[in-house]
Amino acid sequence: MRPIMLLQPLEILQLAMTQLNNRIEIVTDKAFVGLENSLNELDLSHNKLKHFSVESIDYLKFLKVLKLTNNFLNLKKLFLQNNSISVIEMGAFKSLNSLQYLDLSKNYITYLDELFSNVQKSLTVLLLDSNRLSLLNKSSFANLKNIKILSLQNNRLNKIQLSTFNELNNLHTLNLSYNNIAYIDGVLSTMKSLHELDLTGNKIRVLKNATFENSKLVHLNLSNNSLTNVQFDTFDQMKQLKWLMS
Structure with a gap:
């Protein structure tokens, strides 16, 4: 997944496969550069994630909702x-x-x-x-x-x-x-x-x-x-x- 370049701040980013027919497999450490002061909710549900860099969300200061439902991550840790996570969706x-x-x-x-x-x-x-x-x-x-x-x-x-x-x-x-x-x-x-x-x-x-x-x-x-x-x-x-x- 390449870095997302935007002209204005984004609060909600929905990249779920069911909505956009995505098949995201890799999220790199700089994937969300530019969203660190605005993003509140990130939805990566129903993709085919094989690699998810935790560094990609480390700098998202205002992230409160993270959805990773139904992926295929082989993560051990x-x-x-x-x-700033306050809500995690069940599942x-x-x-x-x-x-x-x-x-x-x-x-x-x-x-x-x-x-x-x-x-x-x-x-x-x-x-x-x-x-x-x-x-x-x-x-x-x-x-x-x-x-x-x-x-x-x-x-x-x-x-x-x-x-x-x-x-x-x-x-x-x-x-x-x-x-x-x-x-x-x-x-x-x-x-x-x-x-x-x-x-x-x-x-x-x-x-x-x-x-x-x-x-x-x-x-x-x-x-x-x-x-x-x-x-x-x-x-x-x-x-x-x-x-x-x-």
């Missing part, structure tokens, strides 16, 4: 951090059959409901640091059964529903640091593979026996919270715990 990652690593950090994402419901089971690392998430529920990570590393640090999380992580049977590392979480009792009870948990910088005041029930944690960080009450048997069930910071 996708870095979309430090943009945007559906055709990324080999995707293993996805970084969406430092954007303006506010909700995840069913966003990853069509993500391929190849995904093992998901980074959502420094967004604007405030609520997590069962649909937030639906279908991410093979995820091993999940990072949500520095969001606005204040509520995590009990069933949020029920399907994450292979999750090894979870970072929830620097949020507004005050209560996590029962949230972690189904996470049999979780070994590392970072809860630094939250608003947790009370720890009970049920807080880490059935836990297999090896590393636990509770520093910079507001702990005032820790029940005497809180850590009794944590037979594998080797490192604790509080």
Whole structure:
């Protein structure tokens, strides 16, 4: 795909095959030069992308919507951090059959409901640091059964529903640091593979026996919270715990 030359700023660029009968295979790093101060929405759905240069959107300061639905990318890692993305269409990652690593950090994402419901089971690392998430529920990570590393640090999380992580049977590392979480009792009870948990910088005041029930944690960080009450048997069930910071 050659650079697009325009005489005036463009806010929405639709290059979907269904509308223009395109067959775009390659997007180079300078494909959208000239649109860095205006483009809000980019639609490359239903093409035949084989190579997508992440650098092509790095300089799009105002990009909020990116659509890559139904392509044939063989990507294993996708870095979309430090943009202005606030909305990602459900199914945007559906055709990324080999995707293993996805970084969406430092954007303006506010909700995840069913966003990853069509993500391929190849995904093992998901980074959502420094967004604007405030609520997590069962649909937030639906279908991410093979995820091993999940990072949500520095969001606005204040509520995590009990069933949020029920399907994450292979999750090894979870970072929830620097949020507004005050209560996590029962949230972690189904996470049999979780070994590392970072809860630094939250608003947790009370720890009970049920807080880490059935836990297999090896590393636990509770520093910079507001702990005032820790029940005497809180850590009794944590037979594998080797490192604790509080």
